[in-house]
Amino acid sequence: MGRTLLYEGKAKQIFETDEAGVLLHRYKDEATAFNARKRGSWAGKGRANAAISAAIFAYLERRGIPTHFIEQVDEVTLKTRRLQMLPVEVVVRNVAAGSLSRLLGYEEGRPLRAPIVELCYKNDALGDPMLNWYHFRELGLTDEELGFCEGLGLRVNAALRPFFGERGLELVDFKIEVGRDAEGRMMLADEISPDTCRLWDKKTGERLDKDRFRRDLGGVEEAYEEVLRRVTGGEDS
Structure with a gap:
């Protein structure tokens, strides 16, 4: 699957893929607060946030709440619908x-x-x-x-x-x-x-x-x- 960086935010990188209408969200270890005036990082942050988000999105989907989540593809990356x-x-x-x-x-x-x-x-x-x-x-x-x-x-x-x-x-x-x-x-x-x-x-x-x-x-x-x-x-x- 091809990956082209589409956008980089405070906590994630978003990549285009070869699949139509599909993106990859890669969670980073960096953290910001106060509109990015405070910055830091710690090991495992991206891994934890990716796994927590994947579990909660899946839970919400099972209860009829529509989300962009498709699947977790590795420990820091989620596959999502492009919105x-x-x-x-x-x-x-x-x-x-x-x-x-x-x-x-x-x-x-x-x-x-x-x-x-x-x-x-x-x-x-x-x-x-x-x-x-x-x-x-x-x-x-x-x-x-x-x-x-x-x-x-x-x-x-x-x-x-x-x-x-x-x-x-x-x-x-x-x-x-x-x-x-x-x-x-x-x-x-x-x-x-x-x-x-x-x-x-x-x-x-x-x-x-x-x-x-x-x-x-x-x-x-x-x-x-x-x-x-x-x-x-x-x-x-």
Whole structure:
């Protein structure tokens, strides 16, 4: 299978292939935070995120949630459908943390009355600002697309909260992306991993996600390996 580098992002390289409508996502060991103002890396990060994302995508597919995932081809590479991405990051929050705590004046760890969905404009130069539907309409997105994004976020949340809960993890919040395939079908894209989710141990409250890197808490590699162990060691059928 031929490989031509199509795009390189903060955490992944995306390659074209000889198969029509198929891409390869290669997960890197590099990490960034604060819109790439902080950078680092640790051994095994790409391997852990690839395996976690593959397991979760497969789980969601079995529950009727469409994703771009096809298969895992090696320890750091996933084969996916090629999509035209929407310029939207969908954030779903179950517990106050990070920017939501600052926005609402809530202490971190405060449970929310109901999940909160935020739509952010995927634009690094602008810092990925949170916008409302009026802004996104100005940017050319349709109500169908915006409704799908919000609905998909809530469906993923409803599936993953019990999935992680059974593994002793609290799904505090997460970010997903959405794209359209060649037939125009919208579906879940990007990744689901400790890079894009806040995951706290339900008993101890220990953070097992990228906040350990953001906040210089140490034990980042161990946290990712623990999530990998729980996700792949106790995966539902």
